[in-house]
Structure formats: C-alpha cells, structure tokens
Amino acid sequence: MAEVDLTAFQDNVQTLKNMAHSRLFMAVIKTNAYGHGVAEIGRAAVEAGADRLGVSTVEEGTRLREEGIRVPIHLLSSIMPNQASEAVLHDLIVPVSSENMADTLSREAVRQAKNVTVHLKIDTGLHRFGINPGQAAVFCRACYDLPRLNWEGVYTHFSNADEGDWLTTKQQFSRFMKTISYFSQKGCHFPIRHAGASTIAIERQDMHLDMVRPGIALFGYPPERRQRQMVSLRPVLTLRSRVLHVRDLSPDTPVGYGDAYVTSDYETIAVVPIGLGDGYPRGLAREGEMLIHGQRASPTGAISLDQTMINVTHISNVKPGDEVVIIGRQGNDVISARETANWINGNVDDVLASLTERVPRIYK
Known part of the structure; x- marks a missing residue:
C-alpha cells in the first residue's frame, strides 16, 4: 500500500511557488505523478495554487480533463501525429519540435474548427526534442502563420543543471535567450518563456523567466543532495506492506529461485507480498532493506514477481500481519526513496515512478 500525504504535497507546492520569481507556476506531474497518482495529485496541485499542470502523455492529459480539471495542461514529451x-x-x-508536427496540428485544428495552443521547443544541448537554434529562421517562415496555431510559449530543457554544471547550463540558457531574441526580430513572438525544472526553480532565480516547472521536488525530493540546505520539503509517499508468512529454516537451506541464498545457521525468513510486479526492483536483493518492528531487515534470495523474502532472524517475534515499511518511517528509523535509489545506483525517479498501478494508493 502506498500512502500519499496530500497535505505534504500541497505544502511543497506552496514552498516552491513562494521561491518562484516568475508569474506562472507549473506543477509537473508526469509519469502518473511520479508514481503518486496523476488524477488525485493533479487536483491537489490546482487546489494548492498551481497555475498549470505538466504531463508526459496525451493519455495523462485526457485523464485530467475527464476528472474535470480545467487549468492549462502541458504535454512535455513530443506526440505522434x-x-x-x-x-x-x-x-x-502541445510541444512542437518540427515543421511536420506544426503542420499536423494546424490541419487537425482546422478540421475541428478549434485553436490549438502550442509551445515551441528549442534544443539547446540535451538533443532529445526541439528545433536547432540554427533552424530558427526557416522554422519561423514555415510555421508561425499556420492557421489555428496559438504560439503561446517557447521553452527548453537543460542537460546538466542537476549536476550543478553551471558553465554548460549558462551556455545553454544564453543559446535559448539569443534564439528567442532572433525570433522576436523576425516577428515571431512567444508570451511565455520557460526553462526551469526543479533544480532551476530551487537554485537559479535568474533563469526563472515567465514560468518554472518543478517536478520531483514537489514530492519531497530535491534532485541533488546539495539542495537540501536550500529548501525544506516533505516526502509525500510512504510504502507499506505486511508479513504474509514466516518460516524457520535450518542451516544450509537454499532460499528462493536459483538457490540465490543459502542459510548459514538457523534463520527466520519472512515473506512480504511485494515484488517486481509492484515496481520493487530486483537490484534491491543485494543491498536493500525494509523496516519491521522498527528494525532493518534485508531481502534474502532473489526478488520474485509478487514476493520478497527478508531475513528477520535478529528481530524477535515476527509474525504474519506485522507491518513492514519499505519507504517511510517506522519507530525511530526511516528509509527514504533516495536511500532506496542509492541501493540500486539510481535516482529517486527510478524508485517512485516505477510503482505500478496494482499498488493501492491511499490519500490522506
């Protein structure tokens, strides 16, 4: 069960919004709100004062509209025609990164007799989406006056900001601003300029422009360790389970698939019903830990699709039904999503966004 603290989330929205030196604040809730649930988090973000929402896919945007959310919703990834x-x-x-997409959207908007709001993506160095700054003149001539396109904004995304590589980031920011200036000289105007995700929102007010768009920070985790001293955020998600079964095993007993672990003494193994199918990665079998009775217990043997076995030999009186905390606090100890990410040599996004739909979300 994933327990989602909406009050903590809304406090984080307010904290980051108060830091913003921009007139607009986008709450990025892509990838099912980093595993927290896009519909519920979307409503909470709007209630907390987010001006706009950012998602990854058309399906997520459509879901929010079906939930009655009317604020502007940005697609942050390119779409298929x-x-x-x-x-x-x-x-x-809709983001536009090519003449073909601009033309496709224009023709579809004409067909539906509607205007479509678009934001032009500039590739300043990430080399994922966006037009090359050198193509600005050609793009402006070909696309700016296409019918039914409302060119509301222009934006970019930095490649090295989280790493604190400010030399590269400043170069990319300068490239972005020069491209915007060139567009303006050619009569192509974009009222909303934006470039700042979580790191820029926290660290670089000089790059906030007209809108900031924090994502993972909204859920209580600044992208990098250095930022913990710059902003106070509260983790939003606690992941809990319960002991399903307990077994006392003799020495030299193989445990799990492939005999990945063999007991060295008389040991007690508890079965916890969480596994790969829930988004609990197999890599945690090497270094991961869970909390039970306020103490840490490590996975034993291979993590399977539906269960993980943990060694509770050192913990007294473990029985079926006992609470297990995978992410969050129990007693005087806490396991954060960042610590979990470190165990798999990943980042917080890897841990939170991987939680699958079959994990029940409880909102409080």
Whole structure:
C-alpha cells in the first residue's frame, strides 16, 4: 500500500511557488505523478495554487480533463501525429519540435474548427526534442502563420543543471535567450518563456523567466543532495506492506529461485507480498532493506514477481500481519526513496515512478 500525504504535497507546492520569481507556476506531474497518482495529485496541485499542470502523455492529459480539471495542461514529451486529434479535442498544450508536427496540428485544428495552443521547443544541448537554434529562421517562415496555431510559449530543457554544471547550463540558457531574441526580430513572438525544472526553480532565480516547472521536488525530493540546505520539503509517499508468512529454516537451506541464498545457521525468513510486479526492483536483493518492528531487515534470495523474502532472524517475534515499511518511517528509523535509489545506483525517479498501478494508493 502506498500512502500519499496530500497535505505534504500541497505544502511543497506552496514552498516552491513562494521561491518562484516568475508569474506562472507549473506543477509537473508526469509519469502518473511520479508514481503518486496523476488524477488525485493533479487536483491537489490546482487546489494548492498551481497555475498549470505538466504531463508526459496525451493519455495523462485526457485523464485530467475527464476528472474535470480545467487549468492549462502541458504535454512535455513530443506526440505522434495520430495523437493530434485527441490533443486538440481536449485542449492540451502541445510541444512542437518540427515543421511536420506544426503542420499536423494546424490541419487537425482546422478540421475541428478549434485553436490549438502550442509551445515551441528549442534544443539547446540535451538533443532529445526541439528545433536547432540554427533552424530558427526557416522554422519561423514555415510555421508561425499556420492557421489555428496559438504560439503561446517557447521553452527548453537543460542537460546538466542537476549536476550543478553551471558553465554548460549558462551556455545553454544564453543559446535559448539569443534564439528567442532572433525570433522576436523576425516577428515571431512567444508570451511565455520557460526553462526551469526543479533544480532551476530551487537554485537559479535568474533563469526563472515567465514560468518554472518543478517536478520531483514537489514530492519531497530535491534532485541533488546539495539542495537540501536550500529548501525544506516533505516526502509525500510512504510504502507499506505486511508479513504474509514466516518460516524457520535450518542451516544450509537454499532460499528462493536459483538457490540465490543459502542459510548459514538457523534463520527466520519472512515473506512480504511485494515484488517486481509492484515496481520493487530486483537490484534491491543485494543491498536493500525494509523496516519491521522498527528494525532493518534485508531481502534474502532473489526478488520474485509478487514476493520478497527478508531475513528477520535478529528481530524477535515476527509474525504474519506485522507491518513492514519499505519507504517511510517506522519507530525511530526511516528509509527514504533516495536511500532506496542509492541501493540500486539510481535516482529517486527510478524508485517512485516505477510503482505500478496494482499498488493501492491511499490519500490522506
């Protein structure tokens, strides 16, 4: 069970919004709100004062519209041409990274007799999406006056900001601003300029421009360790389970698939019903830990699709039904999503966004 603290989330929204030197604040809730639940988190973000929402896919944007959310919703990833119809229908703000997409959206908007709001993506160094700054003149001539396109914004995404590589980030920011200036000289105007995700929102007010768009920080985790001294945020998610079964095993007993672990003495193994199918990665079998009776216990043997076995030999009186905390606090100890990410040599996104739909979300 994933327990989602909406009060903590809304406090984080307010904290980051108060830091913003921009007129607009986008709450990025992509990838099912980093595993927290896009619909519930979307409503909470709007209630907390977010001006806009950012998602990854047309499906997420459509879900928010079906939930009655009316604030502007940005798609932050490029879409396929066959998704243009639904994006226009549900008034989603679409990123444009090519002449072909601009033309496709224009034709679809004409067909539906609607205007479609678009934001032009500039590639300043990430080399994922966006037009090359050197193509600005050609793009402006070809696309700016296409019918039914509302060129509301222009944006970029930095490649090295989280790492604190400010030399590269400043170069990319300068490239972005010069491209915007060039567009303006050619009569192509974009009222909303934005470049700042969580790290920029926290550290670089000089790059906030017209809108900031924090994501993972909203859920209580600044992207990098250095930022913990700059902002006070509260983790939003606690992941709990319960002991399903307990077995007392003799020495030299193989445990789990492939005999990945063999007991060295008389040991007690507890079975916890969480596994790969829930988004609990196999890599945690090497270094991961869970909390039970306020003490840490390590996975034993291979993590399976539906269960993980933990060694509780050192913990007294473990029985079926006992609470197990995978992420969160129990007693005087806490396991954070960041600590869990470190065990798999990953980041917080890897841990939170991997939680699958079959994990029940409880909102409080």
